[in-house]
Structure formats: structure tokens, C-alpha cells
Amino acid sequence: MFQRLRGTRDFYPEEMTARNKVFKIIRETAERHGFVEVVSPAIESFDLIAKKSGEDIKEEIYAFKDKGGRMICLIPEFTPSVSRMIANRQKELGKPLKWYSIPRHWRYERPQSGRLREFYQLNVDIFGSESPKADTEVLSVGICIMLNLGLKDFLFHISNRKFLQGLLQEYNVSNIQEAFRIIDKRDKIPEEEFVDGLLKCGIKDYDEILDILDSVTIENIGDFRGRNELMDKAIDNLIDIFRYLEYYGVREHCVLDLSIVRGLAYYTDMVFEVYDKKKEMRSLFGGGRYDDLVESFGGEHTPAVGFGMGDVVLELMMKKEGVWPEEKTDMDYYIANIGDVDRYVFFIAKKLRNKGYRVTFDLMERNLSNQLKYADKINAKKVIIVGEKEIKEGKILIRDMETGKQEKIDVNKI
Amino acid sequence: MFQRLRGTRDFYPEEMTARNKVFKIIRETAERHGFVEVVSPAIESFDLIAKKSGEDIKEEIYAFKDKGGRMICLIPEFTPSVSRMIANRQKELGKPLKWYSIPRHWRYERPQSGRLREFYQLNVDIFGSESPKADTEVLSVGICIMLNLGLKDFLFHISNRKFLQGLLQEYNVSNIQEAFRIIDKRDKIPEEEFVDGLLKCGIKDYDEILDILDSVTIENIGDFRGRNELMDKAIDNLIDIFRYLEYYGVREHCVLDLSIVRGLAYYTDMVFEVYDKKKEMRSLFGGGRYDDLVESFGGEHTPAVGFGMGDVVLELMMKKEGVWPEEKTDMDYYIANIGDVDRYVFFIAKKLRNKGYRVTFDLMERNLSNQLKYADKINAKKVIIVGEKEIKEGKILIRDMETGKQEKIDVNKI
Numbered sequence: 007m008f009q010r011l012r013g014t015r016d017f018y019p020e021e022m023t024a025r026n027k028v029f030k031i032i033r034e035t036a037e038r039h040g041f042v043e044v045v046s047p048a049i050e051s052f053d054l055i056a057k058k059s060g061e062d063i064k065e066e067i068y069a070f071k072d073k074g075g076r077m078i079c080l081i082p083e084f085t086p087s088v089s090r091m092i093a094n095r096q097k098e099l100g101k102p103l104k105w106y107s108i109p110r111h112w113r114y115e116r117p118q119s120g121r122l123r124e125f126y127q128l129n130v131d132i133f134g135s136e137s138p139k140a141d142t143e144v145l146s147v148g149i150c151i152m153l154n155l156g157l158k159d160f161l162f163h164i165s166n167r168k169f170l171q172g173l174l175q176e177y178n179v180s181n182i183q184e185a186f187r188i189i190d191k192r193d194k195i196p197e198e199e200f201v202d203g204l205l206k207c208g209i210k211d212y213d214e215i216l217d218i219l220d221s222v223t224i225e226n227i228g229d230f231r232g233r234n235e236l237m238d239k240a241i242d243n244l245i246d247i248f249r250y251l252e253y254y255g256v257r258e259h260c261v262l263d264l265s266i267v268r269g270l271a272y273y274t275d276m277v278f279e280v281y282d283k284k285k286e287m288r289s290l291f292g293g294g295r296y297d298d299l300v301e302s303f304g305g306e307h308t309p310a311v312g313f314g315m316g317d318v319v320l321e322l323m324m325k326k327e328g329v330w331p332e333e334k335t336d337m338d339y340y341i342a343n344i345g346d347v348d349r350y351v352f353f354i355a356k357k358l359r360n361k362g363y364r365v366t367f368d369l370m371e372r373n374l375s376n377q378l379k380y381a382d383k384i385n386a387k388k389v390i391i392v393g394e395k396e397i398k399e400g401k402i403l404i405r406d407m408e409t410g411k412q413e414k415i416d417v418n419k420i
Numbered sequence: 421m422f423q424r425l426r427g428t429r430d431f432y433p434e435e436m437t438a439r440n441k442v443f444k445i446i447r448e449t450a451e452r453h454g455f456v457e458v459v460s461p462a463i464e465s466f467d468l469i470a471k472k473s474g475e476d477i478k479e480e481i482y483a484f485k486d487k488g489g490r491m492i493c494l495i496p497e498f499t500p501s502v503s504r505m506i507a508n509r510q511k512e513l514g515k516p517l518k519w520y521s522i523p524r525h526w527r528y529e530r531p532q533s534g535r536l537r538e539f540y541q542l543n544v545d546i547f548g549s550e551s552p553k554a555d556t557e558v559l560s561v562g563i564c565i566m567l568n569l570g571l572k573d574f575l576f577h578i579s580n581r582k583f584l585q586g587l588l589q590e591y592n593v594s595n596i597q598e599a600f601r602i603i604d605k606r607d608k609i610p611e612e613e614f615v616d617g618l619l620k621c622g623i624k625d626y627d628e629i630l631d632i633l634d635s636v637t638i639e640n641i642g643d644f645r646g647r648n649e650l651m652d653k654a655i656d657n658l659i660d661i662f663r664y665l666e667y668y669g670v671r672e673h674c675v676l677d678l679s680i681v682r683g684l685a686y687y688t689d690m691v692f693e694v695y696d697k698k699k700e701m702r703s704l705f706g707g708g709r710y711d712d713l714v715e716s717f718g719g720e721h722t723p724a725v726g727f728g729m730g731d732v733v734l735e736l737m738m739k740k741e742g743v744w745p746e747e748k749t750d751m752d753y754y755i756a757n758i759g760d761v762d763r764y765v766f767f768i769a770k771k772l773r774n775k776g777y778r779v780t781f782d783l784m785e786r787n788l789s790n791q792l793k794y795a796d797k798i799n800a801k802k803v804i805i806v807g808e809k810e811i812k813e814g815k816i817l818i819r820d821m822e823t824g825k826q827e828k829i830d831v832n833k834i
Contacts (some may be wrong), residue, residue, distance in 0.1 A: 007504075007507055007508065007717075007718035007719075008465065008467070008468045008471075008504045008507070008508075008717055008718060009465075009504075009508070010460075010461055010464070010504070010508075011461060011463055011464060011465060011490070011492060014461035014463060015461065016458075016459075016460055016461070016505050016508070017458060017459040017460075018458055018505070018509065019456035019457060019458055019519065022456070022457045022458060022459060023456075025459075026457065034776075037778050038773040038776065038777065038778050038779065039773065039778075039779070039780075040751060040778060040779055040780030040781075042433035042436070042437075042749050043433065043436045043440065044430075044431060044432055044433055044436060045430075045431040045436060045439075046424075046430055046431075047424055047425060047428035047429065047430070047538055048462065048494075048524060048526075048538065049425055049428060049482075049494075049526070049538065050424070050425065051422065051423075051425060053422070054422045057422075068463075068484075068486060068487075070482075070484030070485070071484070072482060072528060073528045074528075076425070078425060080462075080463075080494075090421075090422045090423075090424070091430050091432070093421055093422070094421065094422075094423070094424075094430070095432065100794065100797050100798075101784060102783045102784060104780065105433065110462060112462075112463070114486060114487045114488075124461055124462065124463065132783065134784070135783035135784055137783045137784065137785065139762075139781075139782075139783050140783045142766075143783070150773075250762065250766060253762060253763045253765075253766035253767060254766040254767075254769070254770055255766075255767075255770055303421075303422055304421035304422060305421075335456050337454060348553075348664065348667060349667045351667075352556075352664060352667035352668040352669075353667060353668075353669075355668070356668055356669055359452040359453060359564075362448075362452065363452065364451050364452050364453075364454060365452065365453070365454055366453075366454030366518065367454075367553075368553075369516045369546065369549035369551050369553050369554045369557065370515060370516060370548070370549055370551065371551060380514065383514050384514075
């Protein structure tokens with residue numbers, strides 16, 4: 007028997023019911039925050055995707071030659087496509103743009119808990135604004151999505167890359183990109199390897215640096231003002247963001263965490279990652295500001311800030327916290343028949359559907375008892391019984407499947 | 421500058437607004453007819469797709485080796501995947517199943533009006549029922565989708581393959597599959613080629629056969645009863661379907677058209693294609709019954725009937741009839757600021773969003789006049805103006821952008 011490919015999923019109706027509820031909450035929250043939906047193709051030229059993807063992602067791309075000999079690929083992330091969309095129409099598009107999208111992405115990696123080869127990802131971005139208010143809007147929509155989904159065990163760890171960059175300059179660290187890469191891996195690699203990596207980047211006083219990263223809070227970060235321009239910029243930005251988060255009433259879900267770097271190389275300023283409160287699990291999702299990216303795709307200089315949130319980890323989190331919706335379909339009406347009453351069954355179905363109800367009826371020539379069993383299986387809220395005898399008097403029975411209450415009504419009063 | 425691949429589309433927010441409205445109507449209509457949503461992967465093993473796809477489709481598949489050396493492809497149609505899904509869980513699934521899905525499909529063909537390389541397709545299917553009521557439900561949901569989208573210029577041309585099959589047997593035609601293929605192409609190839617093709621299949625009396633196909637109506641099809649079992653089955657089935665369509669009140673949108681064959685080889689009984697009333701354009705979409713397919717994918721024998729409706733032709737039709745929704749985004753509230761009132765802007769935004777409104781505010785440090793221009797550009801229905809002076813008295817201004825009416829209200833009364 008044929009099987010689906012490893013790392014892909016089939017969603018049967020029961021699962022779709024739950025997923026549609028979750029996606030609806032996500033969409034509504036994004037739209038209330040003033041974001042509008044965009045959709046890009048699932049396939050793009052390999053050059054576009056390879057241009058800025060991190061090395062990790064590049065190795066995992068589903069890439070191939072199409073019949074015309076072009077090297078194309080399934081999109082492994084949204085950023086290249088959305089940057090291209092902006093560059094393609096920059097003249098007509100206003101500022102700022104608040105865009106969201108929930109495309110599918112594909113990455114050829116080993117399927118494991120929280121990682122699949124095909125997944126959905128919510129992408130939320132603001133283009134055209136340098137203001138920390140834009141950073142705050144992006145953080146807020148992320149926080150409100152978590153809250154609206156019923157999640158409680160999460161904390162947004164927020165930093166600004168320029169702080170670490172400036173700090174490393176203070177200590178005369180030569181290879182800052184490599185230092186970022188190592189510091190990003192801190193929780194994922196053995197301490198020995200970590201220290202070794204730092205030393206290789208020329209970080210001798212790593213204890214001092216790590217101490218700063220670990221101990222600075224939003225309350226005392228101001229003490230580091232005046233060291234250099236990069237750090238000052240980062241400090242002002244972070245203080246602004248935390249003030250706005252306070253104004254928006256979501257400050258309690260955030261913490262300053264200067265050790266946050268984000269693996270991908272294109273972030274320029276604010277970066278964040280979301281963890282469970284005890285930081286026991288891997289990062290749930292993250293994002294940040296990437297002011298130079300659109301330009302690198304051929305557009306004008308366009309400040310940008312956003313995040314991507316995958317559905318696989320989200321589902322795991324929601325199930326862990328017991329807030330994943332029940333996987334169960336239902337139906338407003340099932341119309342059962344006794345005898346030759348087809349004309350009325352179709353008539354009643356049409357009438358109820360026109361009123362907006364979801365309606366189905368027997369397609370199996372079953373007897374009444376088996377029809378009722380099926381109605382029960384599909385969780386019909388109400389069953390209408392159309393009998394040969396009753397219909398002659400213009401009557402039908404309506405049974406409420408929850409209360410068991412049954413009443414006889416005029417067929418024209420439906 | 422990077423461009424999207426030929427035959428793919430970018431959907432910017434304005435276009436998405438229209439598309440989301442159209443897709444919502446499609447979903448709601450399907451769900452009211454008792455269909456529930458399923459989703460399958462976008463990638464499948466090549467063997468699965470190649471097994472039953474028509475030759476035309478097979479040549480157009482985006483197929484490639486993944487990094488594990490498996491031959492996989494982007495799905496060019498939904499039927500193989502959904503058949504696999506049923507076969508994979510047949511034991512647990514009840515009968516009948518009424519499923520719909522709106523996946524993306526990919527076909528490498530020459531992009532032209534109505535045909536793209538990446539497109540969405542509504543797939544609606546009923547599995548497990550042999551009843552002509554199931555055929556009728558599938559036709560009805562198709563008709564109601566067209567009507568609910570505001571379309572008027574369409575007619576469902578309905579046939580049953582077994583009628584033509586039986587008729588060709590009567591005339592001792594040897595190669596019935598080839599005869600089907602030629603008759604399916606009747607409107608698309610020159611008459612000479614058509615007649616030539618018929619002769620090659622051993623159809624000498626093609627005039628007689630074509631006369632029957634062209635002249636028989638649902639009213640007189642009963643006259644052909646008693647010739648052979650296949651024709652009798654088809655006649656009973658078609659008469660039942662048209663009676664049910666009458667009961668459901670959608671008979672006027674249908675016509676018997678025995679020349680309808682459908683290119684794909686897997687249809688077994690009822691087939692239909694939708695045309696504009698004058699049949700000037702190519703078929704808009706079509707479907708039919710395919711009782712043997714699930715079994716051929718390793719499942720139990722599972723009668724099935726359904727259709728696929730692509731979004732490209734649908735959009736063309738709707739635009740032609742002037743019923744494509746306006747491509748325009750809007751916003752419930754834009755909050756403008758004068759002076760240092762950030763605290764209140766965030767507070768008001770949060771409050772309105774919590775009530776379900778879509779809200780945005782200035783992220784560009786613009787002056788009031790430019791803020792109002794932006795509010796106008798994004799079609800804000802209402803603008804709230806938060807001024808330094810007014811807010812000291814706890815007041816804000818609300819301006820209705822349609823009526824121009826403006827009122828000062830208490831900030832706490834939002």
C-alpha cells in the first residue's frame with residue numbers, strides 16, 4: 007500500500023477541525039494587529055533562495071531542475087520571497103507594510119519531535135519602519151497569538167545584536183560573525199567546545215563577557231551607556247521597546263536576554279526567541295529586525311522586522327499545555343428518511359443549507375436505525391426524521407441529539 | 421532583480437482580500453453541503469502519482485529525486501493522494517465520507533489564459549456511496565458554489581460513460597478507450613482528424629452514433645432502454661440524477677450531454693463538464709464517478725464521485741461576469757497621534773483589538789497630515805486622533821471617514 011512521504015502529514019477531517027480553529031485564532035490576531043495577508047509561490051528560483059539563506063537551511067533545500075532546465079526549489083522559508091515581492095513593486099507600495107502569511111515550507115532534515123520536512127509557518131513582518139514601535143508591534147502580535155491560543159508557559163527573550171557586537175568590539179574580538187555563531191550555540195554544545203570556540207574567535211575574557219550577557223537586565227542596561235555607538239544604539243532601542251511593551255500591557259511576558267543571537271546571519275538589531283518559562287525546551291520560535299535584506303534582493307533600503315512561527319512546535323506546545331482543540335467534526339443537521347420521501351429530503355436540505363446550516367442526509371439506503379447511528383457518528387446536533395406517513399400530513403420530526411427532546415413540526419416551518 | 425517563476429503568482433494584500441472572499445464562499449458552500457475539509461501533503465512519491473494519472477498529466481509533473489534518492493513530485497492533482505488517505509485508514513473511516521480540499525497543484529505546462537504552473541484547486545468528493553444521490557450532491561455543491569459566487573453564465577453538461585460504452589459495443593467498436601479519447605477531443609481537433617480517428621477505432625457508422633449523442637435528451641433517453649445492460653444502467657442512473665436535481669431545485673442549470681467523456685481514464689459512470697451557456701469557451705471544470713480508483717491504490721472497493729475546480733479559470737469567469745470582489749484592503753481604526761501620547765496610543769489600540777477590531781497606528785513618526793493621508797491610503801473606516809492637549813482632559817477625537825462626522829469622547833469610553 008502507498009504511504010505518504012516521511013516527514014509529511016495527512017490531515018483527516020477531525021484533525022482539520024482542530025487545526026482550522028488554531029489557524030483562525032492566529033489569522034484573527036494578526037489581522038486585529040493591522041496585518042494583511044499575502045501569498046507567494048511555493049516554488050522559487052534556486053538563486054533567490056540560496057542568496058541569503060543560512061548555511062543550515064541551504065543544505066536542507068528541496069532543489070531540482072524543472073523541465074525547462076531552471077534550477078528551482080520548494081521554499082524553505084518566507085523571507086526571500088517576501089523580500090522579492092517588495093522589491094518587485096516597491097514603487098507602488100506604501101510605508102509601512104504590515105504583512106502576514108501562513109505558507110507551507112519544506113526542508114529536508116531528519117524528521118523528529120518538533121521538526122518535519124513539510125510544515126506550515128506563520129510569517130509576520132513590518133516593512134518600511136525603523137521605529138521600535140514596529141519591533142513592539144511584531145512582539146505584541148506574537149505574544150497575543152500565544153495568549154489567544156490559551157498558552158501560558160512562555161517567555162519572550164529579547165536582545166539587540168548591536169549590543170553584543172559593540173561589546174565584542176570593546177574586547178577587540180576579530181571575527182564577530184563566528185563569535186555570534188558560537189554564542190548562539192551555547193546551550194546546544196558541550197561547555198568545552200563552547201569555550202574552545204570562543205578562544206578561537208580571539209575572545210580571551212570570555213568569563214567577563216558571559217557574565218555581562220547573563221547579568222544585565224532591562225533595569226540596569228543603562229549603566230552600559232557611553233562605551234560605544236553600537237551599544238548605545240542597542241540600549242536606547244531595547245529601553246524603548248520595553249517601555250512600549252509596558253504601554254501595551256504585555257511586558258510581563260518578556261525578559262531582556264542579551265545572549266540571544268539567532269543563528270541566521272541577516273538580523274541587524276532587535277532579535278528574540280521564545281522559550282518555555284523554565285527554558286527547558288528548545289526555542290519555540292523567534293525573529294528580529296533585518297534592515298538590510300530587502301536591499302540585498304534588489305529593492306530600496308527597507309527596514310524590516312518580523313518572525314516565523316512553525317506549526318509543528320506550536321502543536322506540541324499546545325498539546326503539552328492541554329489547549330489543543332478537540333479533534334472532532336460535527337454537523338448541524340442530519341436528515342433521516344423512512345420510505346419514499348426523497349423529494350422532501352432534498353427540499354429540506356436545500357432550505358436549511360440556504361439558511362447557513364451544515365446539512366447531510368442518507369446516501370447509503372440505510373434503515374432508520376442505521377441512519378441514526380451514522381448521525382451519531384458524525385456528531386449531528388439535530389436529526390430531522392422525514393417519514394412517509396407524517397409527510398402526508400405535512401409534518402416532520404426534529405430531534406435534538408443533546409437533550410433528546412423531539413418535536414413534530416410543519417415541514418413548511420423549517 | 422529577482423522575478424517569480426513563470427506560471428506562478430504573487431498575491432499582494434489587495435488581491436488576497438478578493439481571493440479570501442471567494443475562497444470563503446467556496447468553503448462555506450461545501451461545508452453547508454456536509455463536506456468536511458482534509459489536507460494532504462504537497463509532495464508525494466512519484467509512483468503514487470504516476471499510477472493513475474492520465475498521460476497528459478504525467479508529462480507535466482514536477483518530479484525529482486530528493487536528497488535520500490527517492491523519486492518524488494509536487495502533486496498535479498488530488499485524486500491519488502486522497503485515494504491513498506482512504507486506503508491508509510479504511511478500517512477506521514465510516515461511510516460515506518464527504519470530503520473537500522483546496523490544495524495547490526503544480527503542472528509544468530505552457531502558461532496561458534486559464535492555465536498556470538501553480539494553481540489552487542477545490543476538490544470535492546464523496547466516498548463509499550453508489551447512490552445517484554451522491555452524484556447529485558456533488559453536482560449540487562458545484563452548482564451552488566457557482567451561484568453563490570454570483571455566476572450566471574454556466575451550464576452543467578452531464579452524461580454517463582456507460583451509455584457511450586454500451587452504444588459503441590452495439591456498433592461493435594473494438595477499441596473503446598481510444599474511441600473515448602477521440603470523442604473527448606471532438607471540439608478541440610479539426611473535423612477531418614476527428615472522423616479519421618473514429619474510423620481508426622473501427623467506428624464506421626459515426627454519423628449515426630454522433631446523431632444519437634447530439635440528439636438524446638433526458639426526456640427521451642428512456643427510449644434507448646433494452647439495448648444492453650450498460651446502456652440501461654446509465655439511463656436509470658441519469659434519470660435518477662436529473663430527478664434529484666429537480667428535487668433540489670437546481671435542474672435548470674443542467675443538461676444531458678452524452679458527448680461528454682472526460683479525458684481521464686478512471687471515470688466509470690456519471691461524468692460532467694461545466695461550460696458557459698453558449699459553449700463558446702473551453703470547459704470550466706468537470707468531474708464524475710470513479711468507483712474503481714481507491715481499490716487500485718490498495719484500498720477496499722470504494723465507490724467515489726467528485727470534481728476538481730481550478731482557481732485560474734474560476735477567476736477568469738468571475739472577472740468576465742463582473743462578480744470578482746473588489747481588490748481593496750481596509751482597516752477598522754487608524755490611531756493618529758499629536759505629540760507625546762504613545763502610552764495612550766498603545767492603550768487604545770489594545771483595547772480596540774481586544775474587542776475584535778482591526779487597528780493600526782503610526783510607525784513612521786509622521787505629522788498629523790501625513791498620518792491622515794496614510795489612514796486614507798489603507799482605507800481606514802475610522803480615525804482616532806490622540807492629542808497631547810485633549811488627552812490631558814481624558815478626551816480623544818473619533819472621525820468617521822465615510823461620513824466625515826467627528827466627535828470628542830472620553831478615552832475610557834472606547
